[in-house]
Amino acid sequence: MSSDKVMLAHGSGGRLTYELVRDVFLKHLHSPLLRLMDDSAIWSFALDPNARLAVTTDSYVVSPIFFPGGDIGKLAVCGTINDLAMVGAEPLMITAGFILEEGLPLEDLERVISSMADTARKAGVAVVAGDTKVVERGKADGLFINTTGVGLVREGLNLSGANARPGDAVLVSGTIGEHGLAVLSVREGLEFSLPLVSDCALLNGLVQEILATKGQIRCLRDPTRGGLATTLNEIAIQSGVGIEVEETAIPISDGIRAACELLGLDPLYAACEGRLVAVVSPESEEAVLEALQRHPLGRNAAKIGHVTDGPTRKVVLRTPYGGCRLLDMLSGAQLPRIC
Amino acid sequence: MSSDKVMLAHGSGGRLTYELVRDVFLKHLHSPLLRLMDDSAIWSFALDPNARLAVTTDSYVVSPIFFPGGDIGKLAVCGTINDLAMVGAEPLMITAGFILEEGLPLEDLERVISSMADTARKAGVAVVAGDTKVVERGKADGLFINTTGVGLVREGLNLSGANARPGDAVLVSGTIGEHGLAVLSVREGLEFSLPLVSDCALLNGLVQEILATKGQIRCLRDPTRGGLATTLNEIAIQSGVGIEVEETAIPISDGIRAACELLGLDPLYAACEGRLVAVVSPESEEAVLEALQRHPLGRNAAKIGHVTDGPTRKVVLRTPYGGCRLLDMLSGAQLPRIC
Numbered sequence: 001m002s003s004d005k006v007m008l009a010h011g012s013g014g015r016l017t018y019e020l021v022r023d024v025f026l027k028h029l030h031s032p033l034l035r036l037m038d039d040s041a042i043w044s045f046a047l048d049p050n051a052r053l054a055v056t057t058d059s060y061v062v063s064p065i066f067f068p069g070g071d072i073g074k075l076a077v078c079g080t081i082n083d084l085a086m087v088g089a090e091p092l093m094i095t096a097g098f099i100l101e102e103g104l105p106l107e108d109l110e111r112v113i114s115s116m117a118d119t120a121r122k123a124g125v126a127v128v129a130g131d132t133k134v135v136e137r138g139k140a141d142g143l144f145i146n147t148t149g150v151g152l153v154r155e156g157l158n159l160s161g162a163n164a165r166p167g168d169a170v171l172v173s174g175t176i177g178e179h180g181l182a183v184l185s186v187r188e189g190l191e192f193s194l195p196l197v198s199d200c201a202l203l204n205g206l207v208q209e210i211l212a213t214k215g216q217i218r219c220l221r222d223p224t225r226g227g228l229a230t231t232l233n234e235i236a237i238q239s240g241v242g243i244e245v246e247e248t249a250i251p252i253s254d255g256i257r258a259a260c261e262l263l264g265l266d267p268l269y270a271a272c273e274g275r276l277v278a279v280v281s282p283e284s285e286e287a288v289l290e291a292l293q294r295h296p297l298g299r300n301a302a303k304i305g306h307v308t309d310g311p312t313r314k315v316v317l318r319t320p321y322g323g324c325r326l327l328d329m330l331s332g333a334q335l336p337r338i339c
Numbered sequence: 340m341s342s343d344k345v346m347l348a349h350g351s352g353g354r355l356t357y358e359l360v361r362d363v364f365l366k367h368l369h370s371p372l373l374r375l376m377d378d379s380a381i382w383s384f385a386l387d388p389n390a391r392l393a394v395t396t397d398s399y400v401v402s403p404i405f406f407p408g409g410d411i412g413k414l415a416v417c418g419t420i421n422d423l424a425m426v427g428a429e430p431l432m433i434t435a436g437f438i439l440e441e442g443l444p445l446e447d448l449e450r451v452i453s454s455m456a457d458t459a460r461k462a463g464v465a466v467v468a469g470d471t472k473v474v475e476r477g478k479a480d481g482l483f484i485n486t487t488g489v490g491l492v493r494e495g496l497n498l499s500g501a502n503a504r505p506g507d508a509v510l511v512s513g514t515i516g517e518h519g520l521a522v523l524s525v526r527e528g529l530e531f532s533l534p535l536v537s538d539c540a541l542l543n544g545l546v547q548e549i550l551a552t553k554g555q556i557r558c559l560r561d562p563t564r565g566g567l568a569t570t571l572n573e574i575a576i577q578s579g580v581g582i583e584v585e586e587t588a589i590p591i592s593d594g595i596r597a598a599c600e601l602l603g604l605d606p607l608y609a610a611c612e613g614r615l616v617a618v619v620s621p622e623s624e625e626a627v628l629e630a631l632q633r634h635p636l637g638r639n640a641a642k643i644g645h646v647t648d649g650p651t652r653k654v655v656l657r658t659p660y661g662g663c664r665l666l667d668m669l670s671g672a673q674l675p676r677i678c
Contacts, residue, residue, distance in 0.1 A: 014565045038498075055467055269353075
């Protein structure tokens with residue numbers, strides 16, 4: 001009853017599930033905790049009673065599952081580790097839940113699992129628990145992955161979208177929109193003169209560098225779905241402040257600019273998966289920007305604007321011609337299924 | 340742009356996602372942590388440094404999403420709380436990741452969320468983080484939910500499928516197979532003279548009663564996918580022991596027995612979602628069985644067999660006629676998508 005494709009019986013909880021877990025999942029994701037195969041994994045290390053637990057969850061439905069610069073497995077680890085990093089948490093562990101479509105080539109599944117394992121190793125995090133379900137052909141799309149991350153935030157650290165104050169500087173760690181456009185280009189079979197590659201990357205190392213500056217960092221956030229514009233709006237709403245950004249200061253690569261012009265897309269709404277927005281006090285702005293630029297993932301970091309006390313909860317974009325326009329949250333669905 | 344159905348834009352990360360989260364998710368799942376809407380939720384309560392963290396994840400793809408005795412929302416909370424309970428963990432929090440199919444009626448979504456919220460309240464657990472993705476019509480099936488649970492195991496408690504020893508008693512907390520047959524009956528539009536209702540329930544209260552006996556409990560496990568037979572096999576494999584069960588001692592309701600006979604299904608492989616198997620030392624057998632039977636969810640609890648030292652890693656079923664047969668793990672897919 002062997003097969004090179006996922007079958008419904010792989011999700012039955014019986015022998016084939018057991019074999020799939022043993023031969024594919026555990027082969028790559030070998031964590032001592034996962035090996036026990038009990039109903040819950042137990043983390044036996046002593047917990048710092050002063051640290052606080054951070055928890056985040058994300059499901060990944062990116063289409064296609066392989067794209068320039070990554071795949072759904074790498075993305076599922078980076079995205080969740082990055083959400084932990086955005087509150088300053090050191091990742092402890094992640095869980096992985098798979099929903100597989102009947103007929104998915106086992107080779108594709110193994111490639112994705114191997115990529116997850118590789119990314120988890122780089123992040124220094126163990127995959128401690130997993131689950132696999134299979135649905136009939138046509139009831140899912142290849143595979144979907146949920147990852148949930150648990151991390152620890154050290155005492156005294158308080159990063160939140162609600163902390164921005166008028167006068168704070170708004171920084172971005174690199175060029176924007178690469179992930180969204182890379183996924184779109186391969187999904188639609190578009191070719192551009194400049195290759196589009198996803199920026200999908202682990203940000204926990206970069207965040208450690210920023211935190212090491214001891215600067216007054218109010219908020220970190222990664223501009224994924226909805227892009228930079230939506231992220232800035234979320235911060236403005238959460239903090240009850242205004243944000244003003246300079247259009248010319250926003251780092252955008254020539255390739256992304258050209259692709260967006262051709263497709264009629266606005267790069268400010270295109271997703272990143274390896275960039276962060278940092279809101280920092282004016283005194284700490286220089287040190288944090290330098291720390292970002294010293295790191296390979298922050299080479300193109302820039303100050304793009306500042307927090308204002310009016311109009312509150314709005315984001316204003318200053319154009320190169322001296323005008324300004326209101327930058328709203330993404331409305332509608334510019335690029336569906338990019339993560 | 341309002342609608343009574345889920346649209347792709349609800350998953351874009353922009354305004355409609357924000358409104359969906361605010362108007363549907365937060366309306367029911369109001370946790371102070373979820374309200375902050377940062378990238379990770381932070382659990383600010385002091386952690387007992389002697390306790391250990393337990394983590395478990397499950398995706399739910401049950402079809403149909405509403406069934407007698409429950410729905411995918413109730414199931415998604417019970418299943419994950421139960422997996423924590425099986426290692427003796429007190430649940431702290433759960434996360435919820437939703438994958439929605441374009442076109443899902445918002446009314447159905449709200450009914451599911453409300454059911455999740457209700458079940459989480461009963462379990463005494465907060466939903467601290469969430470995520471919503473939307474895929475095109477025909478790329479999923481209504482909605483899928485992943486829940487991940489985090490709990491604490493108190494010092495000294497060690498329940499594991501690897502702990503069973505020859506001589507231990509094997510108990511089950513109630514009649515088996517209700518969940519699998521209830522889902523199957525509504526999916527296939529079958530009507531039986533005795534109504535089939537899922538046993539879907541929270542087991543953390545029942546587990547507390549068992550643990551309060553201070554008995555020597557080796558292992559708890561809930562026989563979900565693959566049913567009782569598969570669960571017993573998993574324990575036999577993990578512990579390297581044999582298990583012998585008496586067919587006549589296994590509690591099966593008349594309704595399930597009749598439905599299984601009609602459909603040619605074996606109730607030993609049909610899923611439960613509110614039952615547990617307990618392996619306990621011979622000295623503790625009586626006290627644990629009494630504790631089970633005192634609880635409303637354990638009224639039909641019974642001793643069904645014992646752990647043997649041979650043949651190891653095998654489960655043997657003694658039939659009423661004095662014979663015996665090898666009870667293997669489920670092979671193939673008896674009942675797909677029952678959780």
